[in-house]
Amino acid sequence: MAFNFNWSPLMADAGFYTRAQDLLTTALNKSPKPPIIVDDIIVTELNLGSIPPELEILEIGDLAEDRFRGIFKMSYAGDAYLTLRTRVQANPLNTYLLTRPTYTSPKPLAAASGLTIPLQITLSDIRLSGFIVLVFSKQKGITVVFRNDPLESLKVSSTFDSIPFVRDYLQKEIEGQLRILFMDELPAVIHRLSLRLWVPEYRARVEEEQKQTDNSTFEGPRQDPLTNPPQDPVDFLGNVLSPSEIASLSLDSAVEIHPLFSRKNLLRLGALTDSQRTLSLFTPSIQEVVYRAWTGLTEQGEGTATSISPVSPALSRTHSHVGLLHASLDSTSTISSYSRGSTSVHSFNGYGLSSGAGRHSKTHARKRKNRVVDLRRPKTTDDVESVSGESMYTETDSAPSVFSSPSDITEDKSDDPVTPPSSPGKTVRLPTIHERRRMNVSLPEAAGRSFLQRTNPDSVISEIAETSSIMPVKESAENSQQCRISDPDAMPRSSVHRQGETSYVPEGNGNKLFSDSVRSLPPSALPFMEVSPGSSLVESALVMKIAGEIARRMQEEKSSISSHANNYWDGRNPEEIPPPAYGL
Amino acid sequence: MLDFMDYVQLAFSEATSWNRDNSYTALTATAQSLLDFHVPERLQVHLSSLSTPHFATAYTLGTVGLIDGSLSYLFSTIPLDGTPSKSALIPLRKFVLGYRQLEAPIAPFRDNGQLTSGKHDAFARQKASLLHATFHLPSPTTLTAMFLRRLSPTAQVSLALSSTQGPPLIKSAPQASILAQLSHDTGKYCNEYLFSTDNALFGWRGLWNFGPDPRQQRDYKSPPRLSLLSAGGEAYYSPVSSVVGLSTGLRFTTLPAATEGVHSSPNHPSPVSTFPYTLTLTLTPLTGSLSTTYSLHASQNLAFSSRFGFNVYSWESEIVVGGELWRKARRAIPPPQDDVLEWARRKMGLVNNPRALASSVPLAANASPTFPADTGRDAHDVPTFPAGQEQNESVIKVRIDQSGNVRLLWEGRIKELLITAGVAVGPGSFSSMSSRPSSPSYPSGGHSAGGGSSGSSYWRGVGVSILYSS
Known part of the structure; x- marks a missing residue:
């Protein structure tokens, strides 16, 4: 079994980066920013790099045409980078007083006068390593969960690199934010995107209501089963x-x-x-x-x-x-x-x-x-x-x-x-009688x-x-009896x-195998x-x-x-x- | 326009002869009142009363969009008898902050132990205290309280408390904080020590007045001081969050004697100027910002101010120009009805005009016009305006900055209501220098929540504030 990941087409698409930059910019400015940031955050550069991440398949729990569940080990040491630009308030007293009620503020005369500094942050040398649980279902979209904290290291270079105190502070803050991003927000975003892709009901509903994100596989509330045709009719x-x-x-x-x-x-x-x-x-x-x-x-x-x-x-x-x-x-x-x-x-x-x-x-x-x-x-x-x-x-x-x-x-x-x-x-061999009886x-x-x-x-x-x-006695007796009379398989x-x-x-050839595997199941x-x-x-x-x-x-x-x-x-x-x- | 409670607190500090101007905080008070005035953003109704000389209440109701309100109470241990509290009688010049004419600093005690103020008897009996609490109602409810106590004629301590119920807007901000402030004012210098429980912020402010020490025996034969040069500084430090703040300032201002000398005593040797003016320079060494202001009182009814700010690190600059214009009421004082013989006098040419009659009354009230400091900072205004016309004054303030933000404010009296109406328009572009976290001239306790900046609209805010007090 082989998987083929296409990494380079992402970069071949010319509009991809501009679109991604716009998306990121709007996403970054949507939430209320901390008071130290006094201007919009603008994504100036974004590059995914040329080195794809390495994926190692550890386990595949479920594989079907419309479903997949597996655990991967991912490691990334590529050359992707991201550059942000914004303006920050450099006077700590200013940001301190902005967040405080004026009644008890010391009301300094001029000590809180602001000093805004344009700030450019470049995130590069991103090292990721972690276990990914990927669950794909056509009805429920893609769910990606990081088992552990994937961020190994990251290089933050900014305008303040000459000041070690500020540099360390920025490094610490950004790493923390990225951890939150990887663990919490990225799975949600991917899930939402996949729902948009694969679940037409979800898409329609998002477009109509812009509200719910889940429970999207079937339209509508309860149907009357006696007046509507079933979703997947079968013969007898x-x-x-x-x-x-x-x-x-x-x-x-x-x-x-x-x-x-x-x-x-x-x-x-x-x-x-x-x-x-x-x-x-x-x-x-x-x-x-x-x-x-x-x-x-x-x-x-x-x-x-x-x-x-x-x-x-x-x-x-x-x-x-x-x-x-x-x-x-x-x-x-x-x-x-x-x-x-x-x-x-x-x-x-x-x-x-x-x-x-x-x-x-x-x-x-x-x-x-x-x-x-x-x-x-x-x-x-x-x-x-x-x-x-x-x-x-x-x-x-x-x-x-x-x-x-x-x-x-x-x-x-x-x-x-x-x-x-x-x-x-067509016939299916179930767990053997002994097992059933046991249960x-x-x-x-x-x-x-x-x-x-x-x-x-x-x-x-x-x-x-x-x-x-x-009843139980009768039935079990009946079953076992039947089992012996007829072909047990x-x-x-x-x-x-x-x-x-x-x-x-198929019962003829895979009987034994199957029952074994059944036994091993929970x-x-x-x-x-x-x-x-x-x-x-x-x-x-x-x-x-x-x-x-x-x-x-x-x-x-x-x-x-x-x-x-x-x-x-x-x-x-x-x-x-x-x-x-x-x-x- | 001041809050009624601030007005009462001003009256308290006058009654206890505490000089509010002799503080580093008030170094640029004139420029701030002319340039950074607050424009009401909604319809606000204030009902207040000084029901007893010791007790005052105020209710505020604000609306448009959301309804909010506040209840406040104030208790003073010394009677505030002489304070006009009816909104029809409150002198507008006291209620509206404008160009602030400073007086020569005086010492609380004279050298011979004689008191400058007759109110010292009140000190002797009890140390004056003031309690003030305000409860802001819309959720999140906020309680602000203040306790102020005069420890001695040269010292005063104040405790301010702010407590918000509910989650704070910013996570790092605590729900409640107390600011303690100890002030020591000798006339020659003033020191203030601050401590805030929020992040354990320590602060110090100091102001030094150059020139002869007011505590020394003043030679009555020497000419009065014409100008005042003051220098000060402030420093803040929080060991918890490593917040550091530092600034220094310098102020030069003319004193009333400089301009009065022109008119009253023509034989005075060298008048500094024909009009009062104030120059300030503030420096913030840590963040490299520099600000100068120049304010002048062109006439009794006109004042201008300008401020230029520059940051040596970010090279940002700011220019703000503003001014205020006082307008007297058109309505003249009706002639006294009881003076039935006036026609006869006028015919005989005994009395020049009724204005001279009227103006003689406040002069008589102020026994010593040459020492107006006894009655407070605004005492010089009182004799210059006849009492009858003062009721119908109004003031217009305008300010504009380099990015085109314009604020216009009208304050005046209609019937018995004090009205403040203002409008603010402008592109509202990002300006770092003008984004001051708090302006000391606006002790607006709770209404920091403004609906002003709304997207791309050119209108920043329109509002009317109505005050009625009894």
């Missing part, structure tokens, strides 16, 4: 969709863009799913989410099929007015999905909204134009139900994608005959606690007890993002890292809204179910209790 497999694909997904493309899911949201939700399915301690923090687990159904469905997951309610992302309709109309499919656990043969047929396998239910779903995401299924297929569903489905599915969605297809092979086998490169102890307790806070305690205390006692997991998205390793970096943790506030808000909508929909469905199909609920196993919710 997590493949990023282009606008043309979106248009081809639906017949009436203009209207139906918005039910598409955002890729990041899906990643998050997938992580959420996995965290419940496994023993992982780590759950992505999605606020305002009520999380439910169906313990009873899990037990029921477990024995019959390997692919059985805790039956989860249908998650649909539709318009709210559609949703109202859906709440009542969709009850049949939801019910059928509920019943899938016991009758696993019909699972996909009954799971009408869920996958392309349910062709005969497609017409039914097509009218409603909604899609259902089942987060609970271990081999979740986030479904896109559309008119052209089948063809699109396969196309996008087979397309190799770098960013694997939370879903994994390989496991679906067994019970989803329609879904074509995905390439091995997964406190989830039920936390869930129970938060559940207590969120819902009516009277009605659910028993559920909590049940869930918290049963092909075990479906959600995507792993360890900061760099390039870290996906636990916080392990499974479910966000793509860009700091910058995704808006996405999290989106996810929160989606999840809140999901929860509300579930409630509605449940109530409608209980009202419409009382017999059904009555006829069910008395263990069939509403899933406990645990927030995150």
Whole structure:
């Protein structure tokens, strides 16, 4: 790997120096000057020299197309120089009295008469040496931080060089000022400049408001996720969709863009799913989410099929007015999905909204134009139900994608005959089961606690007890069982993002390597890292809204179910209790 | 125009017969009052009163842009009975600083122990003290206070305190500082010792008057002194911040006898001049600046002054010219109404004119016009102006410097209000010599915050100050 720094073009630009001089002059005169300086500070000469600084790469923590993080060791011993010109007050009594209230000033007759002296300062022989931490992100610009004080030495030559006292004083003062400049002001300036360069939103906002400097990656406040199309729509497999694909997904493309899911949201939700399915301690923090687990159904469905997951309610992302309709109309499919656990043969047929396998239910779903995401299924297929569903489905599915969605297809092979086998490169090997198990102890307790806070305690205390006692054991057992039954390497997991998205390793060849590297990572970096943790506030808000909508929909469905199909609920196993919710 | 509190303090020093002019600080007082006068920059209203002979209050409200104000109180242990405090009665010549005619220095004691001032009885009973505090209201609030005490007829101590609440503008400046000053004035020489808690600044000022020692027995037969030559110096040093300041000065001025001799005693041998004038020369050896002033009192109503400054190191120079013009009121004194027989006298030619009648009154009040020093520095003005016309005087001051900065000031009395209106225009170019940190002639306690220099505007400041006192 090599970096190419161009130092000389800086000097080749004829207008560069004059522009830089003007910038420096205005910057120096902007802040209130000390009283000893009685005139404007003018930058008369500026030269960056011909010797570039030496950079030594010590560490690169992160490298991607749009991101970079590294530590450099910089040393500079070039021939750059800078000349300033101003006028200073040479009478110390004058400057002393200028800053004092007149009431208690001694009010000298003439001893404070001023003597202004033109002063010319040349800064040369600048020696810098220090460690630079450089973080570049396309969304957050460049951040340059000096680990230590970079200024080693500096030669200050001025008009007062013949007077040693003044010379020493100037040397000391200017060195101090430069240290402050390097440590504090230079990073801020660079950051602001880079934001201007790379973040168009920031630029626009700076031009408009001239105010804020941060939080610039996404425009506007919270969007309504149900009325606006997502920023990065994906299909059910997590493949990023282009606008043309979106248009081809639906017949009436203009209207139906918005039910598409955002890729990041899906990643998050997938992580959420996995965290419940496994023993992982780590759950992505999605606020305002009520999380439910169906313990009873899990037990029921477990024995019959390997692919059985805790039956989860249908998650649909539709318009709210559609949703109202859906709440009542969709009850049949939801019910059928509920019943899938016991009758696993019909699972996909009954799971009408869920996958392309349910062709005969497609017409039914097509009218409603909604899609259902089942987060609970271990081999979740986030479904896109559309008119052209089948063809699109396969196309996008087979397309190799770098960013694997939370879903994994390989496991679906067994019970989803329609879904074509995905390439091995798509699946992602997560930390091994042992690791996950290790991390997964406190989830039920936390869930129970938060559940207590969120819902009516009277009605659910028993559920909590049940869930918290049963669930982890069951799930871990299930997971391990599944792991052994099927190919352990092909075990479906959600995507792993360890900061760099390039870290996906095809399971076939890089399995071992990958798991090793995963082991060496800190636990916080392990499974479910966000793509860009700091910058995704808006996405999290989106996810929160989606999840809140999901929860509300579930409630509605449940109530409608209980009202419409009382017999059904009555006829069910008395263990069939509403899933406990645990927030995150 | 003076502040009312400064006016009261002036009256206090007169009442305690402290000669303010015999100090190195006042060496160039004439030139400074003619050249460096302060122009109000906003609308300011002063309400003040000398409610009792011992107690005075003053309130100031200034506006335009920001509203600020101040409250001040003054307490004096000696009664200030003879001080006219109503704004309709305050003599403008005392209230407005102009050409300052010096008197021959006098000693507090005569050799035989006799007192020059009848006020010494007050000293004997108690040492006169003065307390003065001002609270400047807009944030950052500032409290300034002064304690002044006469220790002996030749010594006086003063403590000045300034305390600002809130962060200071300059980091190095402390929030509060005290300036202590001990003055010792013998007439022949005057020494002042200063100490400021701010950076532990020590200071010394001294003035030496050449000529016969006023403490010696004065020979009444000898002619009065015609001129006064004084030399002085000052030095400041702060061991903390290594601030050093040094200056020396020389002053030559005519005394009233020189010009009065022309008129009153024509047989006087050699009048120095037909008009009073003052010459000063100040040197600042450390920074190499040199300044000379020449002020002359052309007539009773006209005074001019000029200053030339030069710095031998930076070769910067400055020329300032200024002057003041006193205008008498057009309105003549109405003839005394009770004098019903005046027409008869006039007809008979017994009395020349009413002016002679009126002018006889202040002459009678001043028992000894030949020794006007007893009543203070401005005593010579009093007999020359009839009391009736003095109320309606006004003064115009103008100054201009080499870079075209012009200041114009009008001060006068309208009804019972003392009005000061001024305007300052000029390019306001950078001038080092004129950027004096503080001019002693303007003890403006708090209003150092001016909105004057605003960018490229040619107008530097316009303001009106209105004072009413009772």
